[in-house]
Amino acid sequence: MATTDVVVVGAGSAGCVVAARLSEERQLGVTVLEAGGSDLSLWVRMPIGYGGAFFHPKLNWRYYTEPEEGLGGRKAYWPRGKVVGGSSSINAMVYIRGQARDYDRWAEAGNTGWSYADVLPCFRRLETNLAGGDAWRGDRGPITVRTIAAEAHPVSHAFVAACESAGLARNPDFNGRDQEGVGFYQITTRGGLRCSAATAYLHPALRRPNLDLVTEAAVTRVLFEGRRAVGVEYRRGGRLCRVMARREVILCAGAIGSPQILQLSGIGDPAKLAPLGIETVAASPNVGRNLQDHVGFDLVFEARVPTLNATLGPLLARSVAALRYVLTRGGPLSLSVNQAGGFVRGDEGRTRPNLQLYFSPLSYTRAVPGKRRLTKPDTFQGFNLGISNCHPKSRGWLHIRSSDPEAAPEIHPLYFSAPDDLTELLGSIPLLRTIAAQPPLASIIRRELAPGAEVVDPDALEAFVRRTTTSVYHPCGTCAMGPDPDGGAVVDPRLRVHGVERLRVADASIMPAITAGNLNAPSLMIGERASDLILADLVRFA
Structure with a gap:
């Protein structure tokens, strides 16, 4: 059993950012658990290779929704990255931040610190825009962005x-x-290769002795002492393993994975968890709800x-x-x-x-x-x-089918x-x-x-x-951010899970409302903003 300061679950778009930024503080030990394997693949590195990754069983979770009445009874296919870099390793690389009003509406809903003025520095910090920097664009960040x-x-x-x-x-x-x-459109490539979150953030950061990456590590649940998160259990190579967290656990498993792990860990609707044999740690019926997609x-x-x-x-x-x-x-x-x-x-x-x-x-x-x-x-x-x-009004939900972590959850977008x-x-x-x-x-x-x-x-x-009509593959909102858990929120504006301690979520699932356009850039921003908040709480003002 290993012990570290912070456990990051998921090496996707936000998780790579969180892990890299936290590890800049050399006194913090950081361990990243990724369910997928290496991103050293032609289908990942070659930009147009995402056509080959679209159904690849080793790179993709290959989720399906339940039959959708709005789609004439069809199931919708939802590709999600099951690989280092997450969906940033298999997406179409289009870089879109969203509209300023999207973020201002988040702040107006009580999410202090998430207005466009608040998040713009994070967007500028994360990119190198090859067209040059200005008041809106960055020119010194890890992610390379270029027009085609x-x-x-x-x-x-x-x-x-x-x-x-x-x-x-x-x-x-x-x-x-x-x-x-x-x-x-602008895309995230560098030197003719995909510039994923792993390429830009995680791989360079892995040179630091205080950062560890464990691949093929499928998280089964968060471990608690009372209502305090103390570690994570995961399955790797047929063995059940644990890594304990002295400071915090950060879920960055995405709009499907993060609510799934919370529910498996006893954070959800008690009326739905009890029949599955899962003891409730914290009643949070909004976990998995507020599901949105373009x-x-x-x-x-x-x-x-x-x-x-x-x-x-x-x-x-x-x-x-x-x-x-x-x-x-x-x-x-x-x-x-x-x-x-x-x-x-x-x-x-x-x-x-x-x-x-x-x-x-x-x-x-x-x-x-x-x-x-x-x-x-x-x-x-x-x-x-x-x-x-850009701004669909339909809201769906997802929930685990059983206590088996390997079983895909049932997904109801309600398009x-x-x-x-x-x-x-x-x-x-x-x-x-x-x-x-x-x-x-x-x-x-x-x-x-x-x-x-x-x-x-x-x-x-x-x-x-x-x-x-198909999904545009932008699921989000299933661990919605907000000040009031009774008002639909799963995490607070500092991304702490309501009702428990030392557990946060930082990925597209925290979006209270979907942004206009592709979601990889906002997910990277969420990683940057989360890192600021976590470091402020754990290190800089501790």
Whole structure:
């Protein structure tokens, strides 16, 4: 049985940051437990390799929701990183902070210290923006962020031009003064390789003697003396092990893993834990509730010109792209397929963007679990024009099925349970078609394949949206932050779990409300902010 000062559970986006920052204090011993294995994998390191990681059993938890009424009874697939670096090792690398108003609303709900003015220094501290630093952007941080405008596919440039032709404003930096507008996405790569949280934070920090990483360590529960967390139990190589914490336990296992571990440890709804044979340590019925996620769909078009389908489909073309990547670390394999997009208002009455645009200069057939790992481009020339909601109102829940830590929890996102979410997405279809009808895109479109230009009936469009909408893979909110546990909060604004001592949660699960856009950047920020709070309590003002 090992002993350390702080145990960090999960080496994902936030966990890598927390572990690295805490270990800067040399008097603190830090141990990180990661359920997955090494991130030394082609599918992780090569940017476009996330297509291969999408269903990879050694890199991905491969969760499924329960059948969703809002999706016509379908189950939604939820990939989550089961590897050092967590989901930052398998995601599409798009870097989006969210809107300033998102964080100001957190603070207005009683989360002191989480306004945009409070978190902006954390965002600036975590990044090196290759375009340079300013009042909003950082230029000395561990995460490398770059725009792909100069390298984006010509069809992606046609999309941006079409958006401008449709009256949408051009925005060169969605992470600057204002998020609204259209343009090219920024991604987290460095030297042609993925710049994950592990690459940027954890691996350099592991040179310190006070930081240890234990991989293939599946946490089974937090250990308590009364209501005080004193360590963690985990399974590794068939053996049950323990690591004791002299100071604190920090859960950074993500929006699924963190509430799952809390429930397994006796922190949850007593009425649900008792039938599973789990003794309640602290009654906290909101653990696993407040589940939020972005959802979206694509319109699929057949193109008259070559798209990335021509580059990533045929064997010879793929081989040429691979050789280029090996020799130069450049070309399409060094990028994300989510190349362009933006944030727009669905109607003039809104005060801020409520929709996110996605443009991929290829069309593809998603891999099928158990049959094929890779996501394969279609055999014709095509591209996807997609959209998702920025601030969904639907709220779901998740809960463990049994006391078996290896059993995946049941997940109920309850997509479209708030009718406004469906109305919002249905109302976006005319906008997507307006963009496609502008000369820069219209001139290269052969036809709309899905749902098809002839599909205009409202009922038929609703059926299409329900049939094709998927998760955008941004689950959050399941250990919501707030000052009042009776008001729905699981952790307080210093990320301490209500009702117990020496236990915190620091990952996307603490979001009281989802932010606009991709969640990796906010998760990294949460790691930075959590580190400040933990160090202030444990070291600097102890």
